[in-house]
Amino acid sequence: MSVLIYIDQSEGHIKKASFEALTYGAAVAKQLGTTASAVVVGTVQDDLPSLGKYGVSTIYHLNDAGLSHLDSQAYTKAIATAAEKAGATVVVISNNVNGKSLAPRLSARLKAGLVSGAVSLPDTSNGFTVKKGVFSGKAFAHISVNSPIKIIALTPNSYQTIAGEGTAAVETISSGITANSKVIATNKVTGQVPLSEAELVVSGGRGLKGPENWGMIEDLAKMIGAATACSRAVADAHWRPHHEHVGQTGGSIAPNLYFAVGISGAIQHLAGVNRSKCIVVINKDPEAPFFKAADYGIVGDAFEVMPKINEAVKKLKGLA
């Protein structure tokens, strides 16, 4: 019995969501009275032994030439190899984009029950039950996992990373597994916080009247280190790129702060953002439904309020 955590990386760098998964996995191991190890696939530039500080003793590194990019089939085999080696009874994977392509495959391969979108530690008092988000953020379900091996796909930004002390032993495994797919191109927005990983998000809706008015959204985002997002109406009007669209049919996010300007707060929009820890709403209509979901708000005209907010943030950040 042990816990295995999958470490997701991009271009050799370990993702923030994986530090959360490591911390979470180590806590699950503690709860079960066992040890935690981790698996990483592909070439990594970051220092692996130092990941021991999150509570893992061993890191299995599968670094075959054929595993240089995420191929769900090959990576699943790689993780399964490590799971077998570790004698894992629980596998923890971040429920980020890569996790969504790996966790279900691994579940079918190991005949291991999957809880995707877990938001807290398992309850092991009576069986093995994990809480997950359902109905697009409008509710939670407690899922009992009845198989010998369990897989938990952890919602990003739902578990606090804790770094302690410790060094992990790294064991390199040569598996001979190769990918069948080929990556032809990668197209990434550079110099911006990816929306799915952002702790702070500033978002705009149709109330901003047109794409030319997004400067005040971008300025605020830049000053506080936030990602930018928008409503579907805005993405559909091509005011903003599609990847910024959040809601029922767009991205689903759970940042610490969601700052919504000129967005009505339609139920489909809320579905993608209602797991945010703090919601701020700027809307000139006091009846806008978003206020019901908000923690802080200003009933006012964005064009008058936002410049003043930006001015105050500038001062606060010592940028004035």
Place this chain on the structure above:
Amino acid sequence: MKILVCISKTPDTTAKIAFTDNNTKFAQDGVQWIINPYDEWYALVRAIELKEKDPATTIHLITVGGADCDPIIRKALALGGDEAIRVNTDNADSFVIASQIAAIANEGKYDLVFTGKETIDYNGSAIGGMVAELMDAAYVSLATKFDLNGTTATINREIEGGEETIEVSLPAVVSCQKGMAEQRIPNMKGIMGARTKPLKVVEPVAVEALTSIASFELPPAKAGVKLVSPDTPEELVRLLHEEAKLI
């Protein structure tokens, strides 16, 4: 080219979410049911577009569920697709559903299986990956663009902060999201035609569920919004800094 499109039934996006039977069941009273938006708008429409390009394409729709799914699958047939299959089983977990779909996909030798990115009720984002593993096929999740070139497919998938273009050999399973296609409205001809398209009901293969839902829970109610006067927006910045400690 044979394409299998997975169709699921979900509550309407505006449905009130409540639970009964000691919080173990979703309260279905007054709930309108729809085709899961990702299945309808992206998976199905992209399959239809591929058939419009190459009429030799066959599209079959599959749903795993009880007879209550029939109106949904007929609605999907009104948009397009040649015939539908319903695997007659209720209360299945993701693994059971995926096993049914994989059994049909393997037996029917489909080249492509399209699913939606996730169901908007269970939010599993899991069926596609499971089906792919059970078929020993390629899987590309969260796809925003799909093109066929003979026996390979070029697919854009979402990655953190961008997209990646990936080439895979068929058979392949693809989970579809925004970008794949534009939503379509069924026309009269489609609706009439759907009535006569075959809907085959088949019995499930025996598979044991790996998970079950123990109970549901609603999030705690919000404490209420703290309003700041529009005359002093800087007060909001102070609150976010000192009280919420977020900026």
